[in-house]
Amino acid sequence: MSPPAKLPRWAELGLLPAINLLAALLLSGVIINLIGESPWAALKLMADGAFGSQESVGYTLYYATNFIFTGLAVSVAYHAGLFNIGGDGQAYIGGLGTGLVCLWLGAWPFWAVLPLAVLAGAVFGAAWAFIPAYLQARRGSHIVITTIMFNFIASALMTWLLVNILIKPGQQSPESREFAPNATLPGLHTLLGKIGIPFTSTPLNLAFLFALAAGALVWVLVWRTRWGYALRVAGQNSAAAVYAGIRPSRITIQAMLLSGALAGLLGLNELMGSQHRILLDFPAGAGFVGIAVALMGRNHPVGIFFAAVLFGALMQGGSQLSFDMPRVNRDMVVVIQGLVILFCGALENVFRGPLATLLARFGDRKDAP
Template sequence: MVKLPTWADVILVPLISLLLAAIFSAIVLLAIGQSPMEAMKVMVEGAVGSPYAWGYTLYYATSFMFTGLAVTVAFHGSLFNIGGEGQAQLGGLGVALVCLSINWPHWALALPAAMIGAALFGAAWAAIPAYLQAKRGSHIVITTIMFNYIAAALMIHILVNVLRPAGQMDPASANFPEGTNLPTLHEIPGLSLIFTKQVPANVTFFIALICAYLVWVLLWRTRLGYEIRAFGKSEKAAAYAGISSFKIIMVAMLISGALSGLMAINNVMGESGRLLQNASEGAGFIGIAVALMGRNHPVGVILAAILFGFLFQGGAELGLWTSIPIELRTVVQGLVILFTGALDQMVRMMLGFVFRPSLAKGAA
């Protein structure tokens, strides 16, 4: 297959994949007797048509950034971490235990402690599949999937039998102390001039951006990052160079699990103010699509996360204001994943025929 120019690989392939997903989504809408133009109008207005809409889109995008970065770090080490969902749920447990441990006087003190708790619990849940892969040869895909279900069952047990307050019916923890409430965008000086209404997006959005920068520094500006990428390219070559496979597998998965766990800061501490049963909100699985579409680069992950935040919020608006079923959001997400992931090579092959003459001329 022809190797595409960098700009085409980074920009053109994702854009064409999105266009194909949009075309097939329109066909699905027409098949059920709905107007694609009306659907697009509702989605755009509901997701990015106002600062209030942006507040919800950025809230969802924040969670997707964390899980997308988690998949990215593991992927560069040739590890396909599909356990972000379970790691995020355990991260939520870490947040809840920290927030409920003492009566925090201010969010600025509670936030660093909650971040440590979230990262430690997420990393710990990723450590077991990592060890099984490094020492026993168990496939990381299988073990991380299994641990998602174990995490879900464990969380139900803890919420029902351990953290649920007496007399409360729903499986959830007690409300966190008032001092743990994170400021939302409309409460931050300067941004309050733009976000004039209460929105769920909070300071965790900026933490996600910082994490994206730190992941970039780690992977492309540190020795450890070089070792992770070298191991991901060729395990045999990395071993010949003296890079420990056990070290890379463990470290990459621990960082990946910690990033997934940090996602819980956004929704458990920043939005819900207590630990609920489905603390991950499906962000663990969406993070896989975000990483694939973002070409496993932090900048691409940020942009892809915002796109999926748009789809998530826009899809919710479809369910509220039109007769289009809200499940269509899942269909659109699936088509985006299909064309940016499974059919990615098809788009590359089509572009290969376009760029082949120019590439051959340049080689000559």
């Protein structure tokens, strides 16, 4: 077999992901058909459930906010040549940081709590990513394995904290007490209402704007700074990076810190923006969806935004689907997520070769006199 075929930029960034996504959706349709429901009706239900009303759009973007954070986290590590599978754990611990600030500083004014909550989320998330990063950079431990282990360690730690320490006294379920109103993010419908645009009340909140800002920040950092250049060089060819005076081990640690910080901000949306308390397993696999989002979005913030909206729509449309189709449950969304990761990630080369041949033939004809 020859090395992966080269595609023109527009096909690499637009056509190939679209074909891969289509293949994943087609197979999902086959599975829905197998289950005994109509794939076409399911698609219509999902699209309507995800975008049909203000409320559904709000929910879709609310889910998308989580995935923007985790997708950006995966992509920053990816540019440095690292695979961060620990997004879930980093989001969990980052959310703890945000949650603790919201619990402790509830008496403070909102504008004082907010920056501290953002900072705490980022710092806690980065700290959780630091150990695997350090071990990879200095002791050569495989970061995929260590970040998986850290997901489980984070889960054990958080269960212990919630069951034994943070639990609201006199309560059965392991949840913290509710944050004070000062320590919650306003819903986007409130903010829109203030400037005279009516919007239905949904969990969509200020964190969405933070996610967009984080995307812009990542774009500037990775593509418009000296550091971002070093990051990408180290990620593509660490030997060349050394000759260029870049220290790959340092880049590894810095990239993972940024990656963990981004994942750590998930708590802003999920806890400070929506749940208003710390609860068990609030990342709910968003770290893993982040892998799919980064893959689909070709590790570019703009792509990640659209991919995150797509996955948000899947989540929201999927719950609509499980309401209206008795034979389909929410697990179908997980199946579709898995298939998207499979086709857009693991099997991305399957269609690349034929597509390249096709485009080359097409191009030749045009170039001919």
